[in-house]
Amino acid sequence: MDVIRPARFDKDPTARSAAGARPRRGDGPILEDTQGRPLRDLRISITDRCNFRCVYCMPKEVFGPHYQFLDRREILSFEEITRVARIFRSLGVEKVRLTGGEPLVRRNVEDLVAMLSEIPGLDLTLTTNGSNLKQKAQALREAGLRRITVSLDSLDNAVFQAMNDVSFPVERVIAGIEAADAAGISPVKVNMVVKRGLNDGSVLSMARFFKSSGHILRFIEYMDVGATNGWRMDDVVSAREILRRIDAEMPIEPVNPNYQGEVAKRWRYKDGGGEIGVIASVTQAFCRDCTRLRLSTEGRLYTCLFATEGFDLKTLLRSGTSDAEIAEAVASLWKRRGDRYSEIRSAETVSLKKIEMSYIGG
Ligand code: SAM
Ligand code: SF4
Ligand code: SF4
Numbered sequence: 001m002d003v004i005r006p007a008r009f010d011k012d013p014t015a016r017s018a019a020g021a022r023p024r025r026g027d028g029p030i031l032e033d034t035q036g037r038p039l040r041d042l043r044i045s046i047t048d049r050c051n052f053r054c055v056y057c058m059p060k061e062v063f064g065p066h067y068q069f070l071d072r073r074e075i076l077s078f079e080e081i082t083r084v085a086r087i088f089r090s091l092g093v094e095k096v097r098l099t100g101g102e103p104l105v106r107r108n109v110e111d112l113v114a115m116l117s118e119i120p121g122l123d124l125t126l127t128t129n130g131s132n133l134k135q136k137a138q139a140l141r142e143a144g145l146r147r148i149t150v151s152l153d154s155l156d157n158a159v160f161q162a163m164n165d166v167s168f169p170v171e172r173v174i175a176g177i178e179a180a181d182a183a184g185i186s187p188v189k190v191n192m193v194v195k196r197g198l199n200d201g202s203v204l205s206m207a208r209f210f211k212s213s214g215h216i217l218r219f220i221e222y223m224d225v226g227a228t229n230g231w232r233m234d235d236v237v238s239a240r241e242i243l244r245r246i247d248a249e250m251p252i253e254p255v256n257p258n259y260q261g262e263v264a265k266r267w268r269y270k271d272g273g274g275e276i277g278v279i280a281s282v283t284q285a286f287c288r289d290c291t292r293l294r295l296s297t298e299g300r301l302y303t304c305l306f307a308t309e310g311f312d313l314k315t316l317l318r319s320g321t322s323d324a325e326i327a328e329a330v331a332s333l334w335k336r337r338g339d340r341y342s343e344i345r346s347a348e349t350v351s352l353k354k355i356e357m358s359y360i361g362g
Contacts, residue, residue, distance in 0.1 A: 117144025
């Protein structure tokens, strides 16, 4: 089986060991999978719907007018999500990220944030395309959201609109970021997926714009998630290439990870202009540190972003099963986990019928 790697993968000078990394808090029980990885993070997709049709995530040809999104009765209620989060907290989960689809299109999302914010010791965050953030930022902050990640792929409207495919203007996402700042949500991180030939020409302008802004810009390698985006390795711009381009104009140096297993590798501008991050999920797979479990909109658990099958938690939730029994079922699922998709990515795995990211939660 040929494992797909870019040509100079093994010599990547940006690859750093996690030595010196601070351990995570680890204040809860430690539940380990077959590879010794603890369960620490839960990503919850709270809707499979989105008002964008990003070409790398929900291409219009597939997610067009006839696409069958989940029926309202099929999706987990706020009460069910909160119950699950509490159970996961008791199993050692420290961080919950609300995602989707577009989480801010779910009605009254701030009520869910308020419910989750009451769980002691839980670090809550949310990833959004920013389209509704201007309207929602204050309510989210008041509900207890302290930090957020906003996705933005270019500052150039022609490029951005070609990517979101619904003619959504950049200015409104920027206004959302400003509103989050004004509401006191901090940090506001910015995610940029880089796809060759589409927005790689925007890397430097994005870096210049967010340098010294107090926002951490993170570049994400384009991934073969789902089965609809027509992914090809040639479309991936490696983290190494991105860093080289930035370094040539604005010199950078590596920074130690905040904790072992941090997904984004951290870099800082040598002139004190702040930090950037790279998420090299394709060229520098980080499966060995992957502590994430995903809960889909309709209550299925996935132990890997590239999974083809999930575990039906909703049936347990809706059939009178106790918290202790659910915790036991989740623990048993995690203990059996051996996923390391990105480390073994190959021509065969790329063509598997994987779950869409908008459903499983990015
Ligand atoms: N709608 C929200 C948003 O766009 O931020 C949250 C869900 S989205 C699926 C979560 C993240 O996944 C976004 O930052 C998005 O850019 C990223 N993403 C989606 N498809 C991707 C792909 N094929 N490769 C890499 N990142 C991807
Ligand atoms: Fe929607 Fe986010 Fe997917 Fe774009 S990346 S289509 S904003 S879910
Ligand atoms: Fe985790 Fe799967 Fe991604 Fe590897 S491929 S880092 S196991 S989600």
